[in-house]
Amino acid sequence: MIEFLDGNEAIVKGAIDAGCEFFAGYPITPATPILLGMMQELPKVGGVAIQAEDEIASIGFCIGASMAGKKAMTATSGPGISLYSENIGLAIMGETPLVIVDVQRQGPATGSATKDGQGDIQFIRWGTSGGYPIIAISPTTVEECYTFTIYAFNLAEIFRTPTFLVSSKELSMTRQRVDWSKVEKPEVIGRKYLPENASEYKPYYFEKVDDVPLFSPFGGKHIVRYTTSTHDEYGNLLTNPEKIQIMMEHLDKKISEDKVKKFFPHAVKFDPQDGAEILVISYGITARSAIEAVELARERGAKVSNLIINLLWPVPESEIMKAIKGIRKIIFPEMNNGQYVLEIERIVDKSKVEIVRINQMDTTLINPKKILNEILKTS
């Protein structure tokens, strides 16, 4: 099967194939086609899709539906993520499986409503009070929009956490040839349930601090308590500092690079070249400019390696460390004011590696030539 599809259409297909049962959204360019697609496709498989009164209700509906046992997804763009903020916190606190698609556009505020940007990268990680982690994965092609949507559901369900699928306008709204025979369809993995015959349910019980509590849905065999407040294993308010510390460490530690990589084998795509001292690092739509730049540079005899990051959060630090062995210069193009490069600067020894930022905020794609010029400057 060969089709001419855009990223948003692939995300809708991915959601349906992942077994999504509930969708709520609010129109916003460039994520609206996902809302329209889900309104079309979900009823056909017995699911519910609804246009909510605003973004706050969209994510609120999804949290309710997810806790009733449904696989849920919502989709928006930066201004919508702003409105999701408080409920992202709730979903973290309540350990709610939920897929959030962010089709980025140029911000801040209304920004350039129909133009591209990658300015939400740190926002999605730090966009709610408390600072506890989420998972975010970032496709670079229409095919990956499909495949990664399924992975996003798997991760959300396995880790009981909001999981972001990070797209952007140019990826979501550019059609591309898709040969389905070559597209990966991951195995679908659901959340872990408490056996129905279990006598008692402690909704937030974990044995090891980084364990994910077993799930039992509202309306199932057990009485369930869900809460926005700091809570004990029963979901009752906690005031004991020692216990609070354990609870917060649990939320922090249940998500880690190693744990996530077990269920998401595409944390990075590394294309090394022997003897290369230059490394281009990128993600999302910009990765496609990087691929082209690296190809052109190699054609001209330059030695350069290429690292594409698909797992944005948690940061795949060990993969990045592997990729920077022998590297003296890192080039990091981003369609923002320099955001994910902060993670690279945090990880690498800056006295040994020069880090060159290419930051473009004019709403257009970064031209491969810009990256190429930076590669050729050194070699």
Next chain:
Amino acid sequence: MVLVKNAVYMKEVELPFCPGCGHSQILPQLDKAMAKLNLDPQKTVLVTDIGCVGLSDQYFNVNAFHGLHGRSITYACGLKMANPELTVIVLMGDGGLGIGGAHFINAARRNIDITVIIFNNFNFGMTGGEHSVTTPFGGKTATTYLGNIEYPLDACSLVKAVNGGFAARTTVFDKNLSDLIAEAISFKGFSVVDVWEYCTAYYVPRNELNKEKMLKLLETYGFETGIVHKVERKEYIEAYKETYLNQPQKQLKQISLETEFENNLVKKTGIIIAGAAGQKVKSSATVFGSSAILSGLYATQKDDYPITIMTGHSVSEIILDKKEINYTGIDNPDYIIVIAPEGLAKVKKLIEKMDEGSTILIDEQLKQLLPETKAKIEVYPFKKSANAIDRFSITILSLATFLARTNLFPVDALRKAVSLTQKKGIAEINLKAIDAGVKLVEEFVSVK
């Protein structure tokens, strides 16, 4: 402290509320109402908002969902939509009604089968007695210390305004409160009970509120009591099931764009179609991209148009290549097809930068609007020719001209894509337009 006794769903413990607080009176009435309806605890969810009332759910042996301030109705709706078997009861204060006003109105408007009980004590009890949307005019609170200068909200009227299912108002003194709550819960559709009560920590002492004064307030504002509004109309989830879940399943034919044609492409090629709203630029570009794929090529397409889609420019960018296309920007287009002045204005700067190796195919009426350019210019009567068939077919017609002229891949591939992907009526028109577009190359070529 009030000790709960003879309860069915409530735990028989002391409640945490202040002495004289209305919450301690209302909750046992809720318990009674639930007992009257013999609710299954496993299928019952109390969704609590923020505020003192948010402490309530832990005193009931049913499911509990304690969420964010003002958002309780959204979680309740999500739970109910996901599992319509659930009885979902929202307990919120007048604070939650204010911050969650949009959710309240819309849940009522949709007539979704949840019940909202408003513990209305005219101020924010948990944070120090600040005024809320229901604080009476002149009422003294921490933030209206010289008297409230805002007018109180009538929640029941809101339900009425959107023709929601059921709205009732009463006070904590009502002997039949549990009956009213039970009626609200059993009502099939959205229901609300606005219960006026005491905040003995703040509102009562600051305003010397007593029963008589509270009843007087109802009168002053003309706020009706009892069942204020009740209408039988289809519940949201039932309507969704009927209209959307049971929709007739159309068998969509799966179309695969397998390679059927040869191509003569030699390099990555960027093509821009510069048109206007109403010229079917986007959909024709998709057909064109599909035809390139039928010819064994890789293709990308992106579109640009103003948010007011029925006016202004409509520009589509197509890239063709023999291998996977990574970068989807077009810095130096190889071809621009100009079919409307709006599109021309949008690509003017690009045209100025075009070099000798590039080509512009332009409608005869627009030629004089072209800026200085090094590109080769070919002029065709696209508009005139399209108007003889159907003016909407101008884009596909010009693309047929383009293909016949460049021979990047066969015009037959375009015909095939039209037949495969478009509805019969439209396909017939477009096939005629393709023939006309090809004919233009034979008849009208005029190279600068």
